Amino acid sequence: MKILVTGGCGFIGSAVVRKAIARGIEIVNLDALTYAGCLDNVASVANSPLYSFEHADICDRAALDRIFKTHKPDAVLHLAAESHVDRSIDGPLAFLNTNIMGTGTLLEASRAYWEVNDRPAGFRFHHVSTDEVFGSLGETGEFTEETPYSPRSPYSASKASSDHLVRAWHETYGLPVVLTNCSNNYGPYQFPEKLIPVVILKALAGQPIPVYGKGENVRDWLHVEDHAEALLTVLLNGENGRSYNIGGDSEARNIDLVRMLCEILDRLRPAAHPHADLITYVTDRPGHDQRYAIDPTRVRTELNWKPSYTLAEGLEQTVDWYLQNERWLRALQNRPGVNQRLGKVA
Template structure:
């Protein structure tokens, strides 16, 4: 199957609402919509600590076709008003608190944002959808974006699929599992036209520098110890954010209503393998500081750290013709190069957020978040 061009996928769609569009994945989706389509994009975001609009605002298309709606989804009235203002034909729901270590230290905000926020959005979107004219109502969809972490932890074999039972192990993954269940319930009870996706670990440009790949890059550049949880053998399935965006557009417009699609990059790597690969790329860019791998420093593991995630993306590949096009090694090299060129941005967003790389989730240890 030959993938459709994005303009054809969104043919007949004029107004798109993206929640969490100032985040990493939401921002990548917004940039794709602005560059490759003619839709008007409404960006509903509370502008939290990791939010940033730099990558969006630098696009000339943003001046006319991007509108920021600064709203916290937990505010029912403000959310309903924002949905009415956007008057969308399509909704992508990406807004979420997403860092496992932060959820260990402060689970309440994850319940508020991911569960209550999703509930308030569903109520507002249902009201909007029910009053649409028949043709727009027929075409309308809500796409809820979730994570593979809702499935729990795998052993050395097997992969997650759409039929894997839910088994969340952290406050973060439990809150996302709850939001998934709410979306499905609103589909089955009220008929709301929804599609769901569960993705693996994303990486690429413009990711807030508290996740594994950007933190390792910045630590290595500074000549600081590169902390690594436990034995470093925890495995994740890595997916370049641009491949994820392509999957989101296909699922939202061509996916079967009420169904979910697992999105993974065929990129299983242990955390140690990822860190060592980053160090090898940095050795090429900065040979006088090589070997950067000498900076890798094991630290105590995170409580309840899931051992392995891996996704079987067969359904979205067979039904929708999606394939990842960014091999891990080349995508990692381009991502490292991007961060090397944007160290000023990294420092600016960290300073604005008041984040200096401190460990969360296990007080007294210095380590990086990996999911």
């Protein structure tokens, strides 16, 4: 089998690429190598005969047509996206361009390829989305596949739009699709603008660790290796036209998560004072959703998937990986947005 993975040099995409190739699946990695894309993320498989790389933008229809014609993939796993909420607050139009127009362009290129090859029944377009499209929860409840969409940031609105496009291409043109909506990912190779690598970077530098508001926002945390496993499971075995919510069963308040990270760093890289002393509360970002929680019943019962990492195990593994790979982390520090707090209220 050959899968065209978009965004395969990013955090989640590279995890999928590494896992798929380890299983003997052929991969074509299409990535525009924007600020968060990193070839080092796939260096371990770059010389595999199962791996091909295409430097291209999903908004470039001519490039997409060439890639489909050259590589003849059996499926598309679409991960390429602008994904940082703070960046979407500062510059929303880039998110609309990539997440909406890029997805639309990729859908049309996929449809053209599918139709010119007589609509093979085994072809599949797998669109990867986020639980943020559902909005914010109160103290109780969980998102299901039937939860109405209620996006509250430019990022989540752009992802909600792309979800609707994928469903429309399935209903209108019959394009075989599956969709997944995941909770917050963490793990190795995450670009250092997201919470967990930010905490680690700041702690190692002895700098203030920023926490939005009072740190009471709740997220469900999913290890990226578990997510990669789930994505391949859905792509290979999911029902055509169906969506699946993927969660880690690991809810935590942001402040509790930060304290857990500090305790791990105290053990693995002790400093003169506890790392938690660096925690600093900063002005909350606009439209900050209070709580996310995923009900993963469908993917568990229909496809027999469940996460393998507990939050404690996953955080320990993640911190240890960053400490063992400081060169990778430091190399990204000069890229745009790192060590900046984006999207704050003026």
